[in-house]
Amino acid sequence: MVRVSLEDLYKEVILDHYRTPRNKGRLDPHDVLLERNNPLCGDEIELFLKLEGDTLQGISFDGKGCSISLASTSMMTEKVKGLSTKDARDVTESIKRMMAGEEEGDPDELGDLVSLKGVVKYPVRIKCALLGWNTLLEGLDQAGRNEP
């Protein structure tokens, strides 16, 4: 089992994405725009999705929040961009299972995202880490409904 200390988690992964978030800012044109927040800590996120057929061709986010929520969302956009909607859902479900402590998290499937497991020890922060992912699931649902 990979043991990640809080300090390592912050210094090696979280802060990189917190300081230099990937895919941040509006995405135009987009098919889906969702605004969600985590009332516990006041985190707010806007998620933009652009689909091409069944492929998540574009994704970006904007918002403010703690480092864990912003970094997790930034990592998410890197991970799912270009995936099929099914694969994007599968990754999201894997992350959610990992954060629920149900799975170790497969480095082959999740790559760097496995480091987010360090957050599992801090139950209050799990919601921060999952804000972007839960918003993505909702966005994919909405995109599915928008299909002609």
Add this chain to the structure above:
Amino acid sequence: MSFDAAVVRKDFPIFETEAHGKPLVYLDSAATSQKPRQVLDRLTLFYETENANVHRGVYELSEKATAAYEGARESCARFIGARSTRSIVFTRGTTESINLVRFTWARENVRSGDEILVTEMEHHSNLIPWQLLAQETGATLRHLPIDDEGRLRMDLLADYITDKTKLVAVALMSNVLGTINPIRAIADAAHAVGARILVDAAQAAPHLSFDVNELDADFLAFSAHKMCGPTGAGVLYGREDLLEEMPPFHGGGEMIREVWADRATWNEIPYKFEAGTPNVEQAVGMGAAVEYLEGLGMDAVREHELELARYAMERLEQIGATIYGPRSLEDRGGVVSFNLDDVHPHDMSTIVDQEGVCIRAGHHCAQPLMRRLGVPATARASFYVYNTSDDVDALIEAVEKSKGWFA
């Protein structure tokens, strides 16, 4: 001076535990306080020697339980300067106390077109009940603004208390800013137009000496758990004549005088508002907590907390933190909310926790106030009788460490 926090601290068994292998530095007493041995022993004594239902049995044990329960009511009355125990309704806590007024007095007295005045700094527990009442009745909810240092805009009071105002609901002390509000002046303005004033004393009762008659409060609510007592107990103080004319809140046992198949008459106050078996041992614990605080002396408690607040603000400022709330000590308590550079309060809270330091991060159940301050959240350190300047030093060290992580 006889107050010595290092000695007081020994009354609190929790400080024999550790957090992440480090001494526990508990700076979240505004959320809930720790409990002294004296209160814990009182609860145990009740369970072991006095436990029975109250106001029921004609046997000796029930009389002992009733005496303990009513003794706690006397302690609570004395603590806030109430003239009679008839004014002291035991509830589950401040939130229930406020909702009691909403569902009884306010339902009978607030109509469409009337105004309810709260302030920008209210805790959700003194805001949501009035939002719901306004939605239910068609009354208008207004919010007295605060200034940039977190004080109420008393210069605007005359604009906000009008002939339409029926109720003013205001905190005696802010749980975010630490501001102590000039209740008497607000009460006078409310009474001048025939309105009533409800005072949320959840933050004040643990830390300040006050007298309901000097405040001229019509209703006043506070909770045991923030003042060294157990959860599940609180008080609604109400002026006797108001309580007399109010309809009951919950229906059930104890609150009745005589019951027929289709109707009933009500017990005398305060029992009219205490339906069902009350939280007896919690109330007894609340009485013990009050007596514990009286033993320390509330003036000494306040002086001690102000010294810690002063020191904490000074140190926080030295490391570049932004502090919210009044900077002068006269009208503030030992609650210090702050932010530091780009360190999100939630990150800070998680990081300082690694050092054994418990602080609160978030909106503190005051989202409208966060918007007014223009921040999504703040970190908050709140002090109580068991904290020492060493705790402030530990806080500063841990906060600096969190800053270092983000450097």
